[in-house]
Structure formats: structure tokens, C-alpha cells
Amino acid sequence: MDNRSISLTNFVSLLFHFLISICLTNALYCYETGNFTTNSTYAKNRALVLSSLASNVTANGGFYTATVGQGTDKVYGLVLCRADTPSDACSKCVNTTITELIEKCPNQKEAISWGGGPPCILRYANRSIFGLLELQPTDAGYNVNNITSNMEEFDQTWSGLMSRIVTKASMGSSKVKFATEEADLTPFQKIYALMQCTPDMSQSNCSYCLQKAVGYYQSCCHGKQGGYVHKPNCIFRWDLYPFYNSIADALPPTPPPSISPPSTNNTISKENGTATTRTVVIITVPAIVFAALVALTCSLFYYRKSKQETKSEDLDENRSKECLKFNFETIRLATEDFSDHNKLGQGGFGAVYKGVLSDGQVVAVKRLSRNSKQEEVDFKNEVMLVARLQHRNLVRLLGFCFEGHERLLIYEYVPNSSLDHYIFDLEKRLLTNWGTRYKIIVGIARGILYLHEDSQLRIIHRDLKVSNILLDEEMNPKISDFGTARLFPTDQSEDATSKIVGTFGYMAPEYAFQGILSVKLDVFSFGVLILEIISGQKCNKFRNGEEEEERDLITYAWDNWIEGTASNIIDPILIGAASTPDILRCIQIGLLCVQADAGKRPTMASVVLMLDSCSVALPASSKPGYFVYSEHMSILSGNQSKSRSAQLSANQCSISELEPR
Template sequence: MCSRFSITTIMPAMDSSRFLFCLFPILFLMINQALAQNCIDEKGNYTTNSTYQTNLNRLLSSLPSNENGNGYGFYNASYRLNSSNERIYATGLCRGDAKAEDCRSCLNNSRYTLPQLCPNRKEAFGWNEKCILRYSNRSIYGVMETEPSPYYWNINNISSSDLDGFNQELRKLLDSIRSEAAAGGSLRKFAFGNTSGPTFQTIFALAQCTPDISEQSCSDCLVGAFAYISYFYGKVGGGVNRPSCYFRFDLYPFYDPTTVKQLPSPPPIHSPPPSTSTTNTSQGSKSSKSRTVIIIVVPIIASLVLVMFVGICLRVRKAKKKLQSNLIPGEDVGEIGSAESLQFDFDTIRIATDDFSEANKLGQGGFGYVYKGRLFNGQEIAVKRLSVNSGQGDLEFKNEVLLMAKLQHRNLVRLLGFCLEGVERLLIYEFVPNASLDHIIFDPIKRAQLDWDRRYKIIVGITRGLIYLHEDSRLRIIHRDLKASNILIDEEMTPKISDFGMAKLFGVDQTQGNTSRIVGTYGYMAPEYAMHGHFSVKSDVYSFGVLVLEIVSGQKNNSFRHGENVEDLLSFAWKCWREGRASNLIDPALTNGSRNEIMRCIHIGLLCVQENIANRPTMNAIVLMLNSYSVTLPVPSQPAFFKDSNVGSDMSLGWKNSSEVITTGSDRSKSSSVKAPENEVSLITEVYPR
């Protein structure tokens, strides 16, 4: 496990990219995305909702603007408090390899977080991996300050036999980057490098000072920071953060040299001006030469810029094509832009979920956790955070993003955005307050609140969602993981199909496909898919049938206790149907509703789970079956995975049996019937078909 020690207050939270590194199993220091802070008590406090607080917020909100920055990650601003010229000062420093957008994002997040972590303090200092933020009621620009000096380290130790060699090489490396950083100039004082350590190890390090201090001050600040290595002597990595400088080292490349913005070249050394005796002829000659140089150089530069632009465009286009490969055959590459426009910044989601706190955890799926969050505008969201070792790769992630960005239907969960940053992959959905169907229908207390009208509404809603996927969307989509936990229920008890990570896209004329990678949930998987990898719209129909039987019975498909026996739902349902006692499948908690409607849903569920693919109805046919009693229902055949065990004729989920026969449907040559329970007339009300 990774750990860190600091002499200041720390908010412990691990950067996801380092968490992955922990798994490999090299452990590293936790310089994290969460802001750590030092609140300076002796500089005084301000009153909540005072003018000071208002002006501080104004100052911090304007700090990351272009007019306050030097173009290389350093920001400096002040704000006058009143007519007495009392001011608030603030500076921001981003790591030298931080991209401009990441820099501003880090400072924007810090300006929200630091005042919350240091409430009412007039002076505070906060830092995380990408940036440092300071503010005070005294001038801090150009002042070299060395305290506080929080430090941290990687808990792994250097082998005792390598210790001397490691420290010798480390000292050389740190001294080298100290000199380079200090000499960086007034725009940026930043340096990084690596060196070979003992036993083929590579040591990486960086150092940086705020560019407002002098070269000597920067060097002195770093020398003092290096002295703290004695506190974590013998560790493979560590670092120190100071208000005016910081450094860090470790055994892996934690910085990105390719994103370091190049400093402008120093101005050229000009030749002495020509003497006054220079003739007009020579001046004209020089002017002519200058024009010639311009005529030659400008087209060359323009051509190079054009080539670079074309190269960038081709690279972006190639990346978009790669994103869509194996996802949507024949789809226009440009349409991926609709998904890219929904991209969220990782820090925004981290703050919205309170750093993915346990209190905001909604549940756990097959690929990670789901968290509740609230954006700055007050909108509630659900964040699906895929675990690093979840098994869902970039293909599935991009698949789900691309699918959900284009699917809009009342019975599908709406995708608000996504985040793909390092190893972090997040999907941001609308927040659905009533959780998933399995939390309701399988709970003995909650399912009593689901009367038949609500259950029927859920069945119909799922049907409409699947019709949209199979028939009405631009492409035919096979969900492949339809189950109770992937049906979310909103405040109006409207079902919404979610989790499209396993979905497959078909062309308009395509009807089936094959795969060697079987994904999904056993119990809901059609036999042809589970055993042979064949999938089609009828695979989803099978899963829908299992869902219908679960909704009617209130029992899980894999197993439930019936007396002294443990039954699987499909076998129990088929035996009840075959022996004319299908009403025994009905959840005893259902005390009202249309008897014929419930029986018809059982009938439809059994038609959907038939082993023969051709015998299963389409979702369009199922809608007709649900909405019109004039549609004749065929007799179902034995379901797949049927287990024949000795269950007596008195099987029931809680009601008495009777010999009354009710015809529920027929084809041209056959009819099927079920026997109703003795007290069904008083418990289930007969209503006109919907």
C-alpha cells in the first residue's frame, strides 16, 4: 500500500495513475490530485461573508486568466480591499510539464478547494501534483519562502548493497537539475532529468522554483529542500514541497518531457550599426538582399506550417478512425465528435463526487463502482468509475461512449459525458433516484410496494427501450447484458436500460453475429450465445423473458427456495405451466391487478426463453402481445437449461391450488391452459385489457 507523511495537514487521496503503478508492484509516493494545504494561523482570520472573503473569491477566480499569467504556468495577481490600499495577493505555479488546459483546470479546482480546507484564513498554501496555489494579505511576489516544507516518500527501500551507489547518483542528478532550474530565467525555473543507478535502475527527478525569485534564491531554496532527504534516507522515491520551490525523484518517469513548452530563444546579438559614411548604394544593396531573403524564407516557413497543419489533421483523423474501428461498420468518422464534445475534466468529477468518497458510493458493478455526484451547477449525476483491472478495455469503454452519446430514448439512461484521463475511465450519467430494479424486486419489503400496475409499466417500458435498440435507432443494437441490475428506475417508476459496455452494433441488414469472447451474466444469457457465441436480437429477447418472469414472481432466475427444494426460475415456471398451475408462479405480494394480464405476461415470458431461436418472438411482436388480446399467443416449448426434478403438483409460491381452468391463448390447432388459485377472484381484480 502506498503511503505519505507530511508535517502539514494532508487530505489523503491517491492519484489514479499511481494507483496502477502500485499494482505492479513498485510503490510510489502519493503526491495526489487532492489538494494538500497549510493554513497560516498567525496571519489572522477573516469573517465569513465579509468584504474580505468576497474580494478573495474575486481574486482567486481571476487568477488563472491570461492577463495574470506569464504564458509558462506562473500566475500573479492582487486585489485592493478598500481605500486604504490594503490588498490581497495570490500566486499560482503549475508544474513545468503541465499542459495549459490542465494548468488552468488545476488552479481553478484549487481556488475552490483551498478556502474550504483553510476556512477564514487570510493566508494559505496548497499544492498537489500539477500546481501550487498561495494567497495572503501581504505581498508574496518575489519573496523566497521555505516554510512550510512538507515531505513524502515511496515506502519501498533501496537494497542495502545498492544504497551508496544510489545516493551518489541521486545527488549528482539533483545537483544538475538544481543548477539548470535556477538558471531558467524570469519565465520559468524548471528542470528534469534521469540517470542510471545501480542494478540497471533509472532514477528520474525534477525541480522547480517560482520564476519571480532570483537564480541564487532558487538555488538556495532547493539546497535546503534536498536536506530533507535525510528524513526518508534509503527510499526509492520522495520529494519536498515549499512555497518557493519543490523537487521530487522516483524510479519511474512521473513527468512528461514532450509537454514541456519551449522557452523563447534569446535575442540575437546585433552587429554594430553601420558608420555614417555608408553610401546610399550600399544601403540599397542591403535592402535588396533583405527583400530576397524575405522572398525565399517566407514561402519556406509557410510551406512548413502547412505541412505541419496537414500532418496534425491526418493524425487526428487517424485517431478518430481508430476509435471507431470494430464498432460501427460504415459509420461516418466525423460523428465521433459528438462523443468528444461530452468529455469532462477528471478534476471536475473528482470534486463532484467528493473525491469518490465512500459516502457517495451507489453500488458496484462488474467493471467498477458507481458514485453519486453533484456538479457545480447543482445537477446530480451518477459516475461509473471503471476499475483498472476491471477487464473492460478501451474498446468497451469507447463503445459505450459512442453508443450512449447517440441514443436518446425515454427508456434508456441518458449519458451526460465521459472522462478518459490516464488510466481513469469514467462515464457520467443522469442520476436515477430509485436505483436498479434488482434492489426493489428481490427485496421482500420493497417489492411489496410494486403493485401489478407498476410492474406492468416496467415490463412495457423495457419492451419499448429494446424496440428502440433493435428497430428504431439508426443501427441495430444488441445489448447482450440485459438483467435486473441494468434496469434503473426513476422517480416516476419509469424503467431505463443502462450499461452498454457489452453492446454490439449490427448493420441495418445484419441479423446475427458470432464472438469468441462470451460476456454477460449467466442466467440471462441465451443458450446459443452462452455455448457457441452466437448472438442476435433474439438473445436480448431471451434475457427479456427471464426479466418478465422475475418481475412477475419476485424471484431471482438462478435459484430460490421452494419448500425444501432449491429451484431455478425457468424450470419452476415451465413445470407450473406444463401442469396447468402457472398462477403458482405469481408473487404472493401481488394482491391486485388483472389476472389475465399477469397470466399473459407469464405466457410471453415463457415464449421468450424457448430454446429454439426461431420460436422466440421479436420485440415488435411482444408489444402487440402486451397491448392486444386479439393477438393469439402460440404454445411455448420447453425453455433452455430446463432442469427436471421431482416437484409435486402442489408447487406454489404461497397460494392455495384449485382446479379452475382459464384459457390464455391458442394457435390454429392447439390451446394452452393454466389453473387459477382458489382465492384468486378476491385477490386479483379483472380489468379490461390495456
């Protein structure tokens, strides 16, 4: 080989690693959960938190958390470097990521970034993010080339490797949850994989996060020659060459000695925008022989740590209960002894009061009726269950109080009341243009998706309606009132129940009349919500002009859709806008969700994808499940289906009545 060939080889090798570093540059997500001004206390606290993360991460083994401030100005920060990253590379990644976060998310109260090559996770928020499993947003990438070997054999080898490494990484210690491993694909080629969780995750949460990451890759990128998935609490990457360092010495990776130039088809592409899930394409090369074996003693060490961690998880849950517990006197003072002028409304389980804690934080306090038969242990366990639901589009439970006969639930305060106060009010509906309504639709969809697929539990809400959608100061939607929610087995598609609960007009027909319960019940309710938000009309009290019609909203929407007069469905204040095609697309999504055949209704994952990307083609909708209030009232009343919700309130929250199976 002459000098020119050697130079070309070196150049291509350098070019390859340069391209990889480009592909793994920061993936950013700025949350739309509230903004702050440049010179505010929150801005100063954010700067202090980010500075603390940068200065302490390497001294603490590559993982560090910090908090600064109090009340609504409190900022929580977290940083994690990949465990095989040298200290100097870790510091460089963190500093670069902080600079880009400040530039790209100048006034957002929450943001996350996965820095580039090797990645580091850096995030901050105005809420506690420590120890909480969150699966969105997701950043993913894949090799544009396809697997050329036997796919059946490849899948078997690949799946076995993924299963082993998930177990290995999740059984890590409280300081590091990281693992690398490889598997023989052919005598001359191996599959290399790396997984890591933030150390504040429990073994079970880490395992679940990594399993979701692997599942996401399989759904988006199956058959490709390598890729990665980044989530807020875990990262996963695999490839056909050794891309990681030994965790013991963290030396820079050895480049392949000889690499063929990439073909013209091996292009790099990256999607722009603010969608929750983004896909990035990366370029890889044929694998080379490189051994990076992990000692068996490490596996034994992890196993011992797993036993210790199982015990510590029980202690952590008890500590969590204590952290969630509020003193009754504190809440009594916060609500001015539950005074009437602090009363926000009355719900099915009791009254809701506005309160101001001693640190200035505004809360909503649900005072449960004293005739409730729940015992203290059941009450606390249920609170822990609801407290695990952490999503920006769900009303957040802050804590509870159980003293004597008093049982209180303390929620975040959501100032803008419920959605029905806006879309059904002749004056307030003028404040909700199409941009606001679309944001509300998307937020509700993401909240439901979290309940169905991305939370630690699989939950069917069963009472999704406009009065259970609360709006924060930025008009972001938050799903509330889990009083009729139902735990659902992850390996079960549907169930039957004799107890029909919910609200007339939002119930799927198979549930209302046959008691068939599945996630498609919430999908149906969401479809009704879309039609109500777009039309400004109530589902059971539809008005056409000055007269109230016998038809329900779903029937009216379907009739106009098939007659080609879909514009009749749109709220008059929205007609004429440049966004009319987007509105019509949302009507079609709503009609897909309310189809009579539950099997034809899309999943919430598909709904979110349809809403996020206009390039996704929508299937034709079939006849919806008509639901006329007057026609079915007598049938449903015999099944205890009357809505348990009371009058509208500004913060209509209630304790869950989850029914584990």
C-alpha cells in the first residue's frame, strides 16, 4: 500500500469520526410549560444551577443533581455523562450543552439536551425531576444502511443481546447504572451495545426505561445497521463496530484501521422542529475486530447490589410517603381555615380550596368528605400510586395529609379553570384562537399517551371530558380527576366490567352497552374532545344556529364530513383562517377516534404522530359510534353510569379510585 493509500485511509477514518460527531451533536427539547423573564429570580437560579452542574459533575463520577431557590422560583438540575467518557470530554460536553441550552431555550422553565459524541444528558426544570421515570421526549437515530445477513438469525442474536444488557445495566449500583456487551453475529463480525440509566432510577424503573428504548428502536428502525435512542432517564446505542471505551480507563476509542469511503447513498439527515420524538440518521461502517469484554466479577457485584437495592427501594418508598405528607396545621393556615372565599369548587369527593404555603407556593387542596371509608394505609398507598403519574399534561399531586378524620390531597394550582369555561363561553372562546386550541389538543393527546404507554402504570382514565381538562397560565392543558381511572394489565388488550362509570356523550359504545374496557375507550373520548374544541359545541347539546337539534355532535360532524360540508363543523370564529386545512385534518383525526369499531380506532401513539406530522397520511374514517343522550339514558342509568362529576370548578381534582387487577 503506497503513501497515498495510507493517507486516504487516514483521511476517511477521520472523516468517519467527524461525521459521527456531527450526528451526535446536541438534541434539544424546550418544554412549553411556562416561561420566565431575563432578569427574573428564576433566570438567576437557572444560571446558578447550570453552573453548579458544570463544576461538580466530574468530581461526582459523572452524575450530579442540584437545586436552587424556593417556591415557584426553585430550579432543579440534573446532569449525566456517559460512564465511559473521560473527565475532560465529560466537562466539554456539559459546558457545550449548557451554552446551547441557554441559546436555544432562553426563557423556557424546563429543557433537556443530549450532548454530542459521547452524549451527556443535561436537564433543568421548575419541578422535581429526581428519581422520577419519564419516557418523553425521545431522540433517536439509525444507520441508513440495511442489515444484509439473515434477518431471522440477526433478530435472535440482537434480541438476546438486548435482553442481557438491559438486565446488566439496571442491576447497577446507586452510583452508576451502565453496561456494555457484545454478541457474535458471524465469525468475523460482532454486535456492540451500550446502555445507561441515570443512577437515581430504581432497578425496575431503569429496566423499564431501557426496554421502552429498545422497543422504540424496533418500531422505528428495525433492520438498520445500528442506531441509538435517548430518553430523559436512559440512553441506548448499538452498532457493528466498537464505539465505546473501557469504563475502567475511559481511553479514546481506537479508529478502524481501514475504512471504505461512504457511498453517495449514505447521507446524513436530521429532522427539525419541536416534535416530541425526533429521528436522526447516522452513518456507520463495517465492523472490525475489537474485544471489550466485561469481567464476570462485575456481574456478581451487580447481583449483590441488586439485592441491597431491592431493600433500599422499600425504604425509599417509605421515605417518599413521608416527603409527600403535609401537616394539617400547615394546610389549615394556607387555606385560611378552609374559608369560603378560598373555595374553588365542589367535587364528587369534597371541596377544593386555594391555598398559599409558607414558601409562597400556590396549591389546590382537595378536602375529602369525612364519610369516606378508606383507611389510612389504603389512602397512603393510593396517594403513592397517583404521585407516580408525572407528566406536564397531567395535574400534579404534591402531597397528602391524613390526621384524625381529615384527609387532604394537595395538588398544583392550575389558574385558568377548566377547558369548558373557554370553548363553551360566548366571550371567553374569543380568547382561544386556532393556535391555542391546537396546542390544547396536542397536549391532551400526549397526556393520554403517557397514561396508556409511557408511565410506570398502564391506566385508562375513563372520564375524559372538557371539564376535566384544566388550563395553566400558558393555556397548556392538564388532565385531572382520576376518580374513575382503572389500572390495566400491560399484556391485556381489553377487559369486561359490570360497573360502567364516566360521562354521557364521551363513552365508547362497546363500553356503554357491553362493558368492554380497553384503551380505545379513552381514544373515543379524545375524539369527542377534538370535535368539541373545534366546533365550540357540547357533544350532547348540539345547537345549529339558534335552535337545538336532535342530533348529537358526532352525528352532525359525520354527516357534514361525508357530504363535503366539513366547514359547518368549525367554530365560526375560526373560519377564514389560513389554518383551515389543519383544522379539517384534526376533524378527520377526531372522526377516526370515534369510529364504531374499536379495532379501527388509532392508538394514542398513532394519534400523536398524526398531530405532530402533516406528512403522515390519514386513513379513511368509517361510520362513528353514534351516541344520542336521550336515546340511551334509560339503559345507562341501570348500569350506574351517571357521571360522578359535580359542578364545574377551577380545580376539579379528586383522589383516584384505581382498580388493580
